[in-house]
Amino acid sequence: MNCLLVRNFTRSAVQVFPKPIPILARRMSSVPYKQEPHKLTMVPGPIEFSDEVLYAMATPSQAHTSPEFVKTFQTVLKGLRKLFKSTEPKAQPYVISGSGTLGWDVVSANLINPGDRVLVLSTGFFSDLFADCLRVYGAEVDVITAEVGDVVPLNKVEEALKAHKYTAITITHVDTSTSVVSDIQAVSELVQNVSPDTLVVVDGVCSVGVEDIEFDKWGLDFVLTASQKAIGVPAGLAIMFASERAVSKALSREKDSTFFASMKRWTPIMKAYENGTGAYFATPAVQTVTALKVSLDEILDQGLDARFKKHAQVSNQFKEKMASLGLNILPVNDNVAAHGLTAVYFPEGLNGGDFLTKLSSKGFVIAGGIHKALVGKYFRVGHMGHSVYEGHIDKLITAIEEILESK
Numbered sequence: 001m002n003c004l005l006v007r008n009f010t011r012s013a014v015q016v017f018p019k020p021i022p023i024l025a026r027r028m029s030s031v032p033y034k035q036e037p038h039k040l041t042m043v044p045g046p047i048e049f050s051d052e053v054l055y056a057m058a059t060p061s062q063a064h065t066s067p068e069f070v071k072t073f074q075t076v077l078k079g080l081r082k083l084f085k086s087t088e089p090k091a092q093p094y095v096i097s098g099s100g101t102l103g104w105d106v107v108s109a110n111l112i113n114p115g116d117r118v119l120v121l122s123t124g125f126f127s128d129l130f131a132d133c134l135r136v137y138g139a140e141v142d143v144i145t146a147e148v149g150d151v152v153p154l155n156k157v158e159e160a161l162k163a164h165k166y167t168a169i170t171i172t173h174v175d176t177s178t179s180v181v182s183d184i185q186a187v188s189e190l191v192q193n194v195s196p197d198t199l200v201v202v203d204g205v206c207s208v209g210v211e212d213i214e215f216d217k218w219g220l221d222f223v224l225t226a227s228q229k230a231i232g233v234p235a236g237l238a239i240m241f242a243s244e245r246a247v248s249k250a251l252s253r254e255k256d257s258t259f260f261a262s263m264k265r266w267t268p269i270m271k272a273y274e275n276g277t278g279a280y281f282a283t284p285a286v287q288t289v290t291a292l293k294v295s296l297d298e299i300l301d302q303g304l305d306a307r308f309k310k311h312a313q314v315s316n317q318f319k320e321k322m323a324s325l326g327l328n329i330l331p332v333n334d335n336v337a338a339h340g341l342t343a344v345y346f347p348e349g350l351n352g353g354d355f356l357t358k359l360s361s362k363g364f365v366i367a368g369g370i371h372k373a374l375v376g377k378y379f380r381v382g383h384m385g386h387s388v389y390e391g392h393i394d395k396l397i398t399a400i401e402e403i404l405e406s407k
Helices: 051-056 067-083 101-110 125-136 154-163 184-194 244-251 263-274 286-302 304-324 352-361 392-406
Strands: 092-097 117-122 140-145 168-172 199-203 222-226 237-242 341-345 378-382
Touching: 051 286, 067 092, 067 263, 067 286, 092 101, 092 263, 092 286, 101 125, 101 199, 101 222, 101 237, 101 263, 117 125, 117 154, 125 140, 125 168, 125 199, 140 154, 154 184, 168 184, 184 199, 199 244, 237 244, 237 286, 244 263, 286 304, 304 341, 304 392, 352 378, 352 392
Parallel strands: 117 140, 117 168, 168 199, 199 222
Antiparallel strands: 092 237, 222 237, 341 378
16 A cells, blocks of 8 residues: 555544543544554653554655655655645745754854854753854854753843844753743844844744644744654654744855755755756655644644644643642743743752663653753653544553552
8 A cells, every 4th residue: 555645643632541442533544553562652752653654654665856755755845834834835845864963054054153142041951052153164052051951031131133134043842851932932022123134043843733823923044843842643753833034034144064965955945846857966755744744634634723732722721630639730930930841859868860760661752861961850751642632641651650559
C-alpha cells in the first residue's frame, strides 16, 4: 500500500480525567500497522507518535522530485501556512533536514551580520544556547535573564529597546528546561511600538502545535521549530516560517556565512515545491516529510483552536493533580506555565534518580531537570500531541501516585 494514499483521521474532543475515552471518528480506511506495547515516552520531546504517522515513515523509496513526493511536500508547505495562521503570500515556510537547533543557525547566518546587536530574552537553558549560537556568528548579544520560573518583565525589555538599536530580539516561546511560556504577542507589540525595525524571532521548538501562534496578526518575523515535539513526527526536520521582511533581508545579504543553512539557497526550493514543481539543493528527508504531511493533516482536521483548548485542559488538570499530591511546579504561577509540558519539583525526602527509575519500571520515561541552578531538583513531563488523546497522562498520574504512596 502506498503510504501517500493513507487517509487521515479527525479527533473529537475527549475527556481525559478521570476516565480516558479512546480517539473517536477515525476514517474508514485504517492503517495496517499498530505499535507494539512499549514504554511510553513522556519527555518534552520526542513525544509518542500515532500509528498513522509511524506507518508513513515506511513509505517505499521515492525520488525527491517524483510527482508523488512533490505533491506531498506541496501539501506540507501549504499546511504550515495554516499551522502558523498566516495568509501572507510573501511569508515563507521552510522544511529542512535537521533538528530544531538548525533553526538557530539559519537565523544567525541569514538575518544577523557580524557586529549586529541582538537582544535575547532568557527563560532557561535553551534561551541561553540560542545566545551562544548567535555569538558564534559574530553577533553582539545582550541577554535579559528572567527569575527562575518566570518570564522577562516587559518593562525591562522596553528599557533595553530604548537604550540600544537591535537588529533582532529572540524569545523562546516555551523554554523546555523550565516549562515557562512567554507572551510573544505582548513582546512583539512592544517591539513594534518602541523599535519597529527590530526583527522578532521566536524559538517555538516546544510550542508550535500546542500554544497559539498568530504569525501575521502578531507581527512576527521568524519562528523556528522541530518535528518531534507537539507537531508529532519523528525527529529529523527543522521547520521554520519567515516574514516577507525576514526573507528579503536574507536574500539581499551581500556575503554568505553558511552553505547548507542558506535561505538564499533554500527559498527557491521551497517556492518550487509549494508551486508543484520538484527542485534540488540538498536531498530532503522524503519519509519524514511524508510523516509530517500525515501529522499536519491530523492537526488541521481537528482544528487549531480546538487542539489548543484540549491541550490547555489536560495541562491544567495535570498541574492540579500534582498540586493535590503535594508537588510544586517550577513556573512561579499558572500564567507563565506552558501547556505542552510541566516541570515539577521532586518531593522532599525522595531521591530524584530513584523516582525516575521507578517510573521507568512502570513503563514511563520522563525527563530530569536541566536548568543549571536546579539540576537534580525537579522532573519534566511532556503532555502534548498523541498522548493527550490516548489516556497516557492518566496512566502516568496513576504511576506517580503509586510511587509516592510507597515511599
